[in-house]
Amino acid sequence: MAAATEAAQRGASVVVFDESPAPGGQVYRAPPAGYAMPADPDRLEGDALRAALAASGAVVKTGHRVWGVGGGPLVPLGEDAAPFRIDALAPDGSNSVTEARALVLATGTHERIIPFPGWTLPGVLGLAAATILLKANGVLPGRRVVVAGAGPLLYAVAAKVAKAGATVAAVVDLAATSEWLAALPALMARPDLLTRGAAWRASLTLKGVPILPAHRIVAAEGDKVLRRVRVAPLGGGEERVIDCDALTIGHGLVPATEATRAFRAAHRYEATAGGWVPVLDEDRRTSIARLYACGDGSGVRGAAAAPASGRLAALAALRDLGLIDSTTHATARSAPAANFARAARAGGAMARMMALRPALVAAIPPDTIICRCEGVTRAQIEAAVTDGATAMNQVKQFTRCGMGPCQGRMCGEAAAELVAAKVGGREKAGFATGRVPLRPVAMDALLGDFDYADIPVPRPAPI
Amino acid sequence: MTAPYDVAVIGAGVMGCSTALHLARAGMKVVLLDRGEICREASGVNAGTLTMQMTRAALIPYALRAHAMWMRMGEWCDGGHVQAVDCPGLSVAFTEHEVAMLEERAHFRRQAGAPIEIVSTARAREIEPGLSDKALLAGHCPIDGFTSAYLTGRAFRPALLNAGVDLRERCAVRGVQPGFSIDTEEGEIRATRLVLAGGVWLQDMAAWLGITLPIKVLINQLVVTERLPPVMRTVLGVASGLLSLKQYANGTVLIGGGWQGIGDRQRGGLAVKPDSFLGNVRLAAHTIPALRDARVVRSWLGLEAETADALPAIGPIPGVADAWIIGSVHSGYTSGPYMGKLLAQAICGQAPELPLFPIDRLLAKDQAA
Ligand SMILES: Cc1cc2nc3c(=O)[nH]c(=O)nc-3n(C[C@H](O)[C@H](O)[C@H](O)COP(=O)(O)OP(=O)(O)OC[C@H]3O[C@@H](n4cnc5c(N)ncnc54)[C@H](O)[C@@H]3O)c2cc1C
Ligand SMILES: Cc1cc2nc3c(=O)[nH]c(=O)nc-3n(C[C@H](O)[C@H](O)[C@H](O)COP(=O)(O)OP(=O)(O)OC[C@H]3O[C@@H](n4cnc5c(N)ncnc54)[C@H](O)[C@@H]3O)c2cc1C
Numbered sequence: 001m002a003a004a005t006e007a008a009q010r011g012a013s014v015v016v017f018d019e020s021p022a023p024g025g026q027v028y029r030a031p032p033a034g035y036a037m038p039a040d041p042d043r044l045e046g047d048a049l050r051a052a053l054a055a056s057g058a059v060v061k062t063g064h065r066v067w068g069v070g071g072g073p074l075v076p077l078g079e080d081a082a083p084f085r086i087d088a089l090a091p092d093g094s095n096s097v098t099e100a101r102a103l104v105l106a107t108g109t110h111e112r113i114i115p116f117p118g119w120t121l122p123g124v125l126g127l128a129a130a131t132i133l134l135k136a137n138g139v140l141p142g143r144r145v146v147v148a149g150a151g152p153l154l155y156a157v158a159a160k161v162a163k164a165g166a167t168v169a170a171v172v173d174l175a176a177t178s179e180w181l182a183a184l185p186a187l188m189a190r191p192d193l194l195t196r197g198a199a200w201r202a203s204l205t206l207k208g209v210p211i212l213p214a215h216r217i218v219a220a221e222g223d224k225v226l227r228r229v230r231v232a233p234l235g236g237g238e239e240r241v242i243d244c245d246a247l248t249i250g251h252g253l254v255p256a257t258e259a260t261r262a263f264r265a266a267h268r269y270e271a272t273a274g275g276w277v278p279v280l281d282e283d284r285r286t287s288i289a290r291l292y293a294c295g296d297g298s299g300v301r302g303a304a305a306a307p308a309s310g311r312l313a314a315l316a317a318l319r320d321l322g323l324i325d326s327t328t329h330a331t332a333r334s335a336p337a338a339n340f341a342r343a344a345r346a347g348g349a350m351a352r353m354m355a356l357r358p359a360l361v362a363a364i365p366p367d368t369i370i371c372r373c374e375g376v377t378r379a380q381i382e383a384a385v386t387d388g389a390t391a392m393n394q395v396k397q398f399t400r401c402g403m404g405p406c407q408g409r410m411c412g413e414a415a416a417e418l419v420a421a422k423v424g425g426r427e428k429a430g431f432a433t434g435r436v437p438l439r440p441v442a443m444d445a446l447l448g449d450f451d452y453a454d455i456p457v458p459r460p461a462p463i
Numbered sequence: 464m465t466a467p468y469d470v471a472v473i474g475a476g477v478m479g480c481s482t483a484l485h486l487a488r489a490g491m492k493v494v495l496l497d498r499g500e501i502c503r504e505a506s507g508v509n510a511g512t513l514t515m516q517m518t519r520a521a522l523i524p525y526a527l528r529a530h531a532m533w534m535r536m537g538e539w540c541d542g543g544h545v546q547a548v549d550c551p552g553l554s555v556a557f558t559e560h561e562v563a564m565l566e567e568r569a570h571f572r573r574q575a576g577a578p579i580e581i582v583s584t585a586r587a588r589e590i591e592p593g594l595s596d597k598a599l600l601a602g603h604c605p606i607d608g609f610t611s612a613y614l615t616g617r618a619f620r621p622a623l624l625n626a627g628v629d630l631r632e633r634c635a636v637r638g639v640q641p642g643f644s645i646d647t648e649e650g651e652i653r654a655t656r657l658v659l660a661g662g663v664w665l666q667d668m669a670a671w672l673g674i675t676l677p678i679k680v681l682i683n684q685l686v687v688t689e690r691l692p693p694v695m696r697t698v699l700g701v702a703s704g705l706l707s708l709k710q711y712a713n714g715t716v717l718i719g720g721g722w723q724g725i726g727d728r729q730r731g732g733l734a735v736k737p738d739s740f741l742g743n744v745r746l747a748a749h750t751i752p753a754l755r756d757a758r759v760v761r762s763w764l765g766l767e768a769e770t771a772d773a774l775p776a777i778g779p780i781p782g783v784a785d786a787w788i789i790g791s792v793h794s795g796y797t798s799g800p801y802m803g804k805l806l807a808q809a810i811c812g813q814a815p816e817l818p819l820f821p822i823d824r825l826l827a828k829d830q831a832a
Pocket of ligand 1: 020109111129131253294295303306
């Protein structure tokens with residue numbers, strides 16, 4: 001929203017795609033039509049961003065799922081870079097093709113869940129997924145809910161679940177109290193968040209919700225549906241059993257880099273930014289000319305930093321397209337650059353807390369499924385490494401891990417960490433090549449109506 | 464510096480793996496070098512079709528023998544396998560022009576030994592109930608099938624190691640001096656004999672020896688769907704050869720046929736071309752209408768090599784004693800294991816069961832020995 005607004009206000013012809021029915025992303029998600037939801041601080045902030053976008057003159061294509069990216073550097077050898085091409089599925093199911101001279105990616109994150117026995121049982125869902133249910137639809141994940149994982153979302157979800165009338169059976173926090181204390185100085189930059197966080201915790205304490213710091217979920221149990229979870233202190237020690245009908249669990253956020261990978265932009269691994277991120281300059285330029293990345297999709301720094309980085313990306317694009325001169329650019333970028341630096345400090349502290357914790361991966365039992373699309377277990381992944389697959393692309397070939405509809409979005413982190421532990425790091429393990437479609441795409445929408453004679457069948461090989 | 468190997472094979476695709484395995488089994492001390500991981504180029508990303516109706520007629524005798532090898536891979540490859548499936552194949556025609564092409568091509572392939580019969584659409588739809596009723600005629604070959612090509616490296620690797628092959632992955636070769644001294648990222652390797660098995664990179668490899676061997680690069684694109692209920696049970700193609708379709712046991716359908724994407728030797732298979740992508744999936748859905756209800760999960764690309772006459776480069780390298788070459792085989796995955804076996808026979812001084820494809824014909828006059 002911020003990038004599009006900034007670019008359109010300065011006279012660029014801008015189009016924004018988002019698969020949601022309304023702009024807003026995850027934090028500022030708008031409720032579906034017909035739902036009346038109480039206005040919280042996120043909603044007000046989101047409404048302001050939405051209003052600015054609507055007034056900016058940018059064309060907003062909501063309900064459009066981008067499945068294809070191309071052009072730019074993806075041209076035959078020796079040819080000049082082409083305009084970028086974006087293929088999106090429109091709400092009516094048809095395919096829409098757009099060309100653009102510059103492309104800003106603001107694709108956000110997906111949730112990391114490190115598998116444990118029982119994680120595929122109905123009743124287990126992601127923390128972020130729970131926030132969508134609560135925010136967009138006002139739906140509770142269950143009646144007796146265990147909230148587990150890492151990061152500030154834990155307390156946000158727990159407080160909202162409790163406020164909405166369900167019982168929070170426990171908050172199981174991977175972070176020790178000392179980690180939260182260590183993060184405090186950085187959070188001082190965002191007193192608003194600090195106050196809200198404190199309020200969430202206070203409301204939970206008031207309701208007598210047990211908070212278990214430095215604990216993890218050992219297993220989710222129940223036949224067919226979730227009945228209980230087993231919980232243990234991180235350092236080892238006695239397990240306890242907590243009855244529940246829902247477990248919301250998340251181990252942090254992973255930048256969505258499908259598109260930058262498809263363009264073969266340079267990436268680097270930065271655990272405290274959520275994992276693999278595109279290499280960027282300070283104005284959000286990737287290694288590919290006229291391709292920019294901003295927001296959490298370019299490295300997790302949180303909701304306050306995201307719009308600032310979006311404005312920086314938009315300004316860089318305008319500068320590179322010659323739509324603003326260097327003096328205008330230098331003046332215009334100083335405010336968002338300062339905002340980004342400030343917000344990223346608090347965001348960075350939270351991102352560090354949500355970074356992947358290798359101990360969780362080490363604790364996965366051998367027969368636990370890692371890739372749920374293809375049913376690949378930890379033992380199978382490790383056997384593939386023993387059989388000579390030392391990088392993610394080859395592990396995928398040897399096991400099918402990451403070949404299903406989610407294309408490794410769910411399993412990629414745990415699988416890569418298992419491989420990394422054997423080959424000496426995530427850089428060595430690498431990542432799977434990015435390819436279109438970025439999301440599964442219905443053939444029917446692609447095909448349209450056609451005659452056989454219209455298919456440009458190439459010349460056959462000689463007999 | 465290590466003691467010289469009897470033979471160094473450069474390139475661990477299906478050609479290099481099969482050659483190395485058969486040489487080691489014949490008693491040679493073999494080193495197999497690849498700049499990447501085993502079978503991560505064409506041999507690990509191809510469509511895995513083992514068809515007689517796409518390969519060139521001259522290669523049918525080889526492909527038939529190789530088909531049998533794939534089906535019994537576990538027996539000769541220490542249990543390694545690629546989930547080969549033996550099933551009939553159909554090649555269909557939708558226009559009068561394609562009918563003529565189908566009949567002509569079936570004729571040549573039949574002469575070469577492929578048991579192809581021309582059948583009516585009604586008969587074709589008994590064999591393949593998923594086939595569109597728009598087909599006019601079909602070629603039916605009972606010997607066809609497919610593999611899960613992504614398993615190729617995993618299938619060969621243990622057998623290579625068991626046979627004593629020194630497999631060096633992530634070890635790019637930079638050049639070769641006669642004799643042979645092989646300049647690699649890990650230092651010099653010496654070998655008495657040399658086999659170049661570098662797929663589309665054979666052109667660069669031949670240049671190490673001062674040989675100009677033009678190799679064209681095809682950028683083949685593939686598309687796979689999510690899991691579907693059964694929609695087909697054969698390998699399906701079209702008369703022109705520009706479609707290959709099959710459904711795996713897990714329900715996914717693989718759509719190929721050699722539609723061209725964007726890429727090159729330097730950058731690999733970069734991206735699909737939107738027009739090729741659309742054309743390929745349209746042709747697939749025209750042939751198996753149930754595919755209209757599928758969702759596409761992924762596309763990818765790989766590089767296939769082709770010589771000037773589109774026939775293989777397999778044999779001695781003229782003018783360089785003890786140097787051999789193998790590659791650029793049309794439908795080369797299908798015949799790969801057999802081609803490696805033949806070349807190994809020749810290197811060991813035996814008469815190969817079937818003739819090789821010497822490259823003298825492809826070289827400028829002053830280069831050919
Ligand atoms: C589910 C979820 C819930 C979260 N809840 C909170 C919360 O309550 N509070 C908090 O502080 N932080 C929350 N976060 C953290 C949050 O990601 C960031 O702090 C913030 O949203 C970053 O903004 P962004 O624009 O980078 O990403 P996002 O807000 O995630 O925006 C990315 C947008 O890109 C769209 N998109 C992605 N791929 C495509 C495609 N192929 N085609 C079309 N559109 C596409 C998505 O629909 C989305 O609207 C949540 C994260 C997630 C994943
Ligand atoms: C997308 C696609 C689909 C196909 N579908 C089919 C099909 O359905 N049926 C069929 O029969 N055939 C098919 N083919 C053709 C078939 O895949 C190839 O003919 C066959 O795999 C070629 O094997 P190869 O060993 O010659 O080459 P490759 O498998 O490409 O192996 C060459 C190896 O050389 C290595 N190398 C290169 N340079 C160096 C260096 N400097 N030092 C060390 N190593 C080096 C590479 O890393 C590579 O591993 C398809 C091809 C493609 C690309």
